[in-house]
Amino acid sequence: MTGFSLNDLERIISERARSGDANSWTARLYASGMERAAKKLGEEAVETVIAAVRGDTGELVSESADLLYHWLVVLTVAGVPLSDVLQELQRRTGQSGIAEKASRNQG
Numbered sequence: 001m002t003g004f005s006l007n008d009l010e011r012i013i014s015e016r017a018r019s020g021d022a023n024s025w026t027a028r029l030y031a032s033g034m035e036r037a038a039k040k041l042g043e044e045a046v047e048t049v050i051a052a053v054r055g056d057t058g059e060l061v062s063e064s065a066d067l068l069y070h071w072l073v074v075l076t077v078a079g080v081p082l083s084d085v086l087q088e089l090q091r092r093t094g095q096s097g098i099a100e101k102a103s104r105n106q107g
């Protein structure tokens with residue numbers, strides 16, 4: 001169990017992206033723009049899929065971390081806060097609750 005959250009990572013990315021630090025991967029990726037950031041996200045998604053299909057759980061953890069990091073970089077480049085995505089997920093939870101009730105009533 002860890003107290004580290006995606007909110008923490010979003011804050012780190014936001015700070016590093018605007019740091020202008022030449023040694024920062026985040027700053028360099030942010031400066032290179034959406035096309036490059038989105039390409040990296042796609043690569044990490046494919047690498048995560050390969051690890052999952054191979055059943056390599058160690059690699060799956062590592063690639064999932066890369067995937068979530070690059071996904072948050074893409075959100076940052078797009079100017080979309082993580083909270084917007086979490087709100088959408090929360091909205092869907094409410095909707096699925098309604099859908100479940102409807103299907104129970106039909107059954």
Ligand SMILES: N=c1c2ncn([C@@H]3O[C@H](COP(=O)(O)OP(=O)(O)OP(=O)(O)O)[C@@H](O)[C@H]3O)c2ncn1[C@@H]1O[C@H](COP(=O)(O)O)[C@@H](O)[C@H]1O
Nearest residue numbers: 009012013016017023024025026027040043065066069070
């Ligand atoms: N979580 C990450 C993280 N995950 C992956 N990466 C970097 O993502 C890069 C891409 O991984 P690849 O294996 O595809 O790398 P590559 O082959 O060197 O890249 P390409 O040549 O293919 O473009 C690597 O350089 C990794 O270090 C990350 N870089 C940073 N973070 C977080 O961001 C913080 C700030 O990092 P800096 O911006 O580097 O200071 C760190 O403390 C971490 O919390």
